[in-house]
Amino acid sequence: MGKPFPGTISLDLQSPKLKSLPPLSLYIHIPWCLKKCPYCDFNSHEIRGEGSQAPEDEYVAALIRDLEFALADVWGRRLSSVFFGGGTPSLFSAKAIDTILTAVRTLLPLEHFAEVTMEANPGTFEAQKFADFRAAGINRLSIGIQSFNPQHLRALGRVHDDQEAHRAVEIALKNFDNINLDLMYALPGQTLTAAQADIETACSLGVTHISAYHLTLEPNTLFHRFPPNLPDDEQAAAMQDMIEQTTARHQYRHYETSAFAQAGKESRHNLNYWLFGDYLGIGAGAHSKISFADKIVRQMRYKQPKEYLAKANAHESLAQTQHELTPSDRGFEFMMNALRLNGGFDTTLFQERTGLPITVVQQQLDEAEHRGLLVHDYHRIKPTVLGRRFLNDLLQIFLPEIDSR
Incomplete structure (x- = not known):
């Protein structure tokens, strides 16, 4: 004992009371996707209709306004990391990302060598666009592969196929030296052999970080309403053991429940979450945790993009809820x-x-x-x-x- x-x-x-404030990260939520996946319970919204586009310019202006409103809570603090999540942030242009990051650097200075991550999905990869993302200041890419198996990609409702998954990693490796691949296991109809093929493929590509998540049926998703045939708990546990052994054999350190990194390449942004650091979340539905000397508060932005944009255009506060954490x-x-x-x-x-x-x-x-x-x-x-x-x-x-x- x-x-x-x-x-x-x-x-x-x-x-x-806190004697000192923890590190501060910035999370930027971009809520649009090409297609809503049947397992996804994130605040993401499908771009509907042929030729439809997300309101990029209006949303970028709203994000900057959101950050300006939030300055009073984090005045004088430096950012240790920035993370563009979604949705699919890579749907936005490199120009939009550059505009956002320029505003961030103006209002809240970044620490030297701050980690700046963007989530991207294979269906949005174009070589020049990702070179431009790097030039705008993105220095870490997180790619939502989920599987390299075409059958499982279809079962998950992904918009990309296995060839696009490989092409996305190829483009990423030419432009970034810090790359995470998101994979899922315990997929509909997946065998241990198929799960092993996925993780072996990911490890062989030489990326710096791999995240491997157990597929779970979340409320308010299509999979929850119409559950697919998933591997049982024993099979899923065998897949988890195999993933841990395979990544270790390829010199990835298992440092968090679902995260595996090459030496020194752990996700600094996520480590700040896990070590109860602070994060300011801007964008539709984004969450924040902000510490003060005498209190710690949690906030959530307006969730629906239309309402979020309306509040921003009216120059109103974008924080829908705020509450103080009890001891x-x-x-x-x-x-x-x-x-x-x-x-x-x-x-x-x-x-x-x-x-x-x-x-x-x-x-x-x-x-x-x-x-x-x-x-x-x-x-x-x-x-x-x-x-x-x-x-x-x-x-x-x-x-x-x-x-x-």
Whole structure:
């Protein structure tokens, strides 16, 4: 069992204060796609009708207005990373991305060598366009491959085929030296052999980072309403084991539940999320977590693109909701993120990021260790192999108790 932590400084647990603010990232949401995938529950919207286009210029202006509105909350802070997510951000022109990044650099300076990632889907790849993305300041690309198998791509409703997937990686490798491939496993009708072919192909391409996600049936998706025939839990677990072994053999380090990286190529933007850093989210439906000395707040932007644009054009606030995290929320949310990291986290980081002593979760730490789900001492807390395999069970231990009175 881990030992109780030595006596800690007396803190006001009802209104804990932060001695310093964590790193700050910027997330930029571009909500349009060529086609809505049947498994996707993200805030993404299909561009409907032949010849239809997203309102690029209007949306870029709204994003810049959004950032200007948000400056008061993050004034004077530097950005450690920027991430364009979606939707399919690569649908936008390089000129639009350049305009956004120019405004970002003007309003919130980036740290030297800041990581600037863009999500892209193979159906949107053109060689010159991606060279222009690089020139605009994108230095990391995340490509939504999902599978290299044409049968599984069709089952997932993807707009690209296997040849376009390979072509996309080929174009990316000519323009970027930091590339992530998103893959999914436990797909409709997928065998262990087929899953292995996907991960072996990804590893052989020499990209710096691979994300491998278990397909789950999320509410409000087509797959949830009409469930396909998926591999059972035992088959999915075998696929997960195989992915971990294959990536390790190709010198990728398994550093987070679904993430595998070459040495030094971990996603800095995602690490900031997992270590309970701050992030400002702009764009339709984007979420933010912003720390102040005496509070931590979460915000969400208006979700529907039309409403978001209307608010921006009317020069109104684009934050639809805002709430302050309670002390128990802070503890749970920190653990919910940090325990996704296979190497865990330094014990001192808990107090740095939450304002709370680690002793507030001592009982839960002891229970989790007793059940073999994590190990902890004065210096470090990390999940065991069992804890990583049953992550939801581990996180549930830290859920705040609900007062039913």
